[in-house]
Amino acid sequence: VVTDEIDRFTSKGILLKSGKELEADIIVTATGFELSPQGDIPFHVDGKLVEMKDTVTYRGMMFTGLPNLAWVFGYFRAGWTLRVDLVADFVCRLLHHMRETGARSVEVALRPEDADMPLLPWMDADNFNPGYLTRGLHLLPRRGDKPEWMHNQDYWAEKDALPAIDLGDAAFVYR
Numbered sequence: 001v002v003t004d005e006i007d008r009f010t011s012k013g014i015l016l017k018s019g020k021e022l023e024a025d026i027i028v029t030a031t032g033f034e035l036s037p038q039g040d041i042p043f044h045v046d047g048k049l050v051e052m053k054d055t056v057t058y059r060g061m062m063f064t065g066l067p068n069l070a071w072v073f074g075y076f077r078a079g080w081t082l083r084v085d086l087v088a089d090f091v092c093r094l095l096h097h098m099r100e101t102g103a104r105s106v107e108v109a110l111r112p113e114d115a116d117m118p119l120l121p122w123m124d125a126d127n128f129n130p131g132y133l134t135r136g137l138h139l140l141p142r143r144g145d146k147p148e149w150m151h152n153q154d155y156w157a158e159k160d161a162l163p164a165i166d167l168g169d170a171a172f173v174y175r
Contacts, residue, residue, distance in 0.1 A: 035136025043069075056119060057141040058108040058171060059162065060151025061087050067107035067175075070094075075153055076128045082155045086162045097167045103174035110149075111170045117144040127153060 005017040006029075013024035037052045043066060044050065055063035061070050070091045074080030098106060110117070122140035123133060143150045148171060152158050 033132055035132055035139055037136075037139050052141050053139050055141040056110060056149055057122065057143050057151050059148055059158075059165075060143075061090065062108045063141050064108055064110060067105045069107075073151070075155055077153065078155050083158065086155075086158055090162050090165065093163075094167060098174065101174060105175040107173050108171050109173045110144075114144060114146065114149065117146060117149065119144060122151060 002016070002022060004020070007015045007017045009015075009027075010021060013022045014027060015021050042049055043052075045065065045067065050065050052063065055065050057063055060073055063069065063071070070087065072084050072087045074083040094106065098104070119142040121137045122143055123129075123137070125134060147161065148165075148169075152161070
């Protein structure tokens with residue numbers, strides 16, 4: 001497997017822009033895949049289609065307008081399961097809180113103090129910018145500029161922040 005740009009095909013294989021020639025009997029090209037948020041599963045709430053691009057992420061695990069949904073997305077530069085464990089613990093704590101309070105549904109919503117918050121692309125391109133993600137950013141949820149409305153990629157911050165989430169915060173709307 002070689003990652004480079006192709007200059008041209010030759011009688012022996014491929015000449016790369018780096019000047020290296022790769023001899024090949026078979027050439028398989030890969031231009032990257034197209035991002036498919038939620039696996040192309042349509043989400044409907046009260047009969048209305050909810051597009052991920054129209055939501056705002058709550059700590060990269062819940063989304064405005066989508067009740068009773070938690071999304072597990074790990075870390076880019078650390079063990080994926082580190083974040084999976086943190087999110088799973090949060091979801092268990094949230095479910096326990098809902099049982100204790102009699103809530104059957106929870107969704108996150110921007111609070112009054114978030115009204116003027118700028119909405120940004122889901123991920124900062126300076127933090128993570130592979131082609132498949134940058135091509136598909138328009139399909140992903142938005143993020144805010146406050147910690148609770150971002151998808152953090154820092155395990156060392158989240159290991160303390162996620163267990164400390166106040167489930168009584170106005171960002172959580174219970175029914």
